[in-house]
Amino acid sequence: MTKSPMARALALASRGRGNTSPNPMVGAVVVNATTGQILGEGYHHRAGEPHAELLALRQAGDQSRGQSLYVTLEPCNHTGLTPPCTDAVIAAQIRSVHVAVLDPNPKVSGGGIEKLRQAGITVRVGEFAEAAYALNLPFFTWALYHRPLVILKSAMSLDGKVATATGQSKYLTHAAALALAHEQRRQADAILVGLGTVLADDPSLTYRGRRRGRDPVRVVLDSQGHTPPEARLFHHESQAPSLVLTSDRASRAWERDIFTAGGEVVRLPEDPSGRISLTAVMEELAERRLDRLLVEGGPTVHSAFIQAGLADQWIGFLAPLIIGASGLSAVGGGYAWLSEAPGLAIRKIRKLGEDGVIEADFLASPVLQLPLSLVEEA
Numbered sequence: 001m002t003k004s005p006m007a008r009a010l011a012l013a014s015r016g017r018g019n020t021s022p023n024p025m026v027g028a029v030v031v032n033a034t035t036g037q038i039l040g041e042g043y044h045h046r047a048g049e050p051h052a053e054l055l056a057l058r059q060a061g062d063q064s065r066g067q068s069l070y071v072t073l074e075p076c077n078h079t080g081l082t083p084p085c086t087d088a089v090i091a092a093q094i095r096s097v098h099v100a101v102l103d104p105n106p107k108v109s110g111g112g113i114e115k116l117r118q119a120g121i122t123v124r125v126g127e128f129a130e131a132a133y134a135l136n137l138p139f140f141t142w143a144l145y146h147r148p149l150v151i152l153k154s155a156m157s158l159d160g161k162v163a164t165a166t167g168q169s170k171y172l173t174h175a176a177a178l179a180l181a182h183e184q185r186r187q188a189d190a191i192l193v194g195l196g197t198v199l200a201d202d203p204s205l206t207y208r209g210r211r212r213g214r215d216p217v218r219v220v221l222d223s224q225g226h227t228p229p230e231a232r233l234f235h236h237e238s239q240a241p242s243l244v245l246t247s248d249r250a251s252r253a254w255e256r257d258i259f260t261a262g263g264e265v266v267r268l269p270e271d272p273s274g275r276i277s278l279t280a281v282m283e284e285l286a287e288r289r290l291d292r293l294l295v296e297g298g299p300t301v302h303s304a305f306i307q308a309g310l311a312d313q314w315i316g317f318l319a320p321l322i323i324g325a326s327g328l329s330a331v332g333g334g335y336a337w338l339s340e341a342p343g344l345a346i347r348k349i350r351k352l353g354e355d356g357v358i359e360a361d362f363l364a365s366p367v368l369q370l371p372l373s374l375v376e377e378a
């Protein structure tokens with residue numbers, strides 16, 4: 001059985017993982033409509049570089065005439081950093097275009113396929129739509145919900161403790177799990193911790209994996225301005241900015257010290273409990289196009305994201321040891337009744353070296369389901 005060209009386009013798209021932000025990963029394949037032979041392939045490598053469709057059309061050259069294009073996201077019909085892809089598709093005299101999902105970006109939304117149809121091209125939408133949506137979940141979350149995709153990450157003992165009673169937490173897991181944790185950072189646009197973690201662990205929050213990649217933007221939640229200017233996250237060599245999100249309660253002198261240390265202070269509103277409003281945090285990060293947010297705890301911050309209904313995914317690294325009840329749980333607070341406890345759907349469980357890894361989706365998250373509007377044509 002020959003593989004669907006859309007499956008091939010999705011595989012190509014994923015080659016851009018970790019490099020295309022804030023653009024989505026996109027793949028495209030030009031095939032001979034009669035024989036199914038692949039004539040040209042392309043994927044979006046990074047923002048500012050050519051779109052997948054252009055690369056596939058360029059590779060197919062004159063052979064594109066009268067043939068089919070498979071693309072994982074609706075082609076754009078506006079001029080951004082690159083010219084509209086719809087013009088290139090029309091100029092190449094493609095006869096049919098297969099689109100996995102529509103682009104919710106208001107500048108494109110439905111306009112791309114409309115323009116192709118007006119040019120007499122047959123357009124089909126929806127093949128491999130679920131996979132195409134899942135591939136670019138952070139991009140779709142930003143476009144549809146105006147906030148980042150939120151992934152809570154914890155490294156814990158088998159009994160769910162992230163630190164001992166004496167505060168020891170480094171490093172629970174081993175080399176293979178640490179490498180995956182760094183890959184998670186490479187793919188993230190921003191990484192967030194609370195003041196408690198900065199004071200306890202003094203993390204640098206940089207990407208230190210083997211693959212080529214950039215550091216995520218580092219974000220600290222600190223309502224009163226207690227983050228020490230000498231904290232490692234300001235001094236570890238990195239191109240990535242370090243943001244401290246605080247309130248008007250933080251002193252100007254402290255803000256100057258953070259600035260001098262190389263950090264940026266952003267004052268946001270507080271929630272009724274006097275802590276930084278997570279809704280305001282989401283708006284600030286969305287404004288900066290930080291679409292994929294990795295929250296590396298600790299328990300207070302994890303609990304706050306879950307309580308606010310802002311937790312989408314969970315990644316738990318399980319170290320083969322037991323810490324016991326005196327240790328610190330991965331999530332603070334707690335629920336009196338099972339019916340109140342947030343449920344998750346486990347997506348993946350695997351063993352990595354000596355450790356285990358569980359990836360799961362919060363059932364209450366609104367962003368994980370493919371919206372019909374992205375496959376139904378108006």
Ligand SMILES: NC(=O)c1ccc[n+]([C@@H]2O[C@H](COP(=O)([O-])OP(=O)(O)OC[C@H]3O[C@@H](n4cnc5c(N)ncnc54)[C@H](OP(=O)(O)O)[C@@H]3O)[C@@H](O)[C@H]2O)c1
Nearest residue numbers: 155162169194195196197221223276297298299300301304
């Ligand atoms: N094993 C792991 O994966 C892992 C990862 C991280 C941390 N840890 C461990 O966790 C412990 C620290 O736990 P923690 O709970 O104190 O750290 P945390 O969750 O990182 O920080 C909590 C602090 O963040 C500040 N904050 C500001 N706005 C907030 C908001 N909207 N919601 C929640 N918090 C907000 C609060 O301080 P203000 O009120 O002063 O703003 C709060 O006390 C350490 O022992 C550390 O080693 C383990």
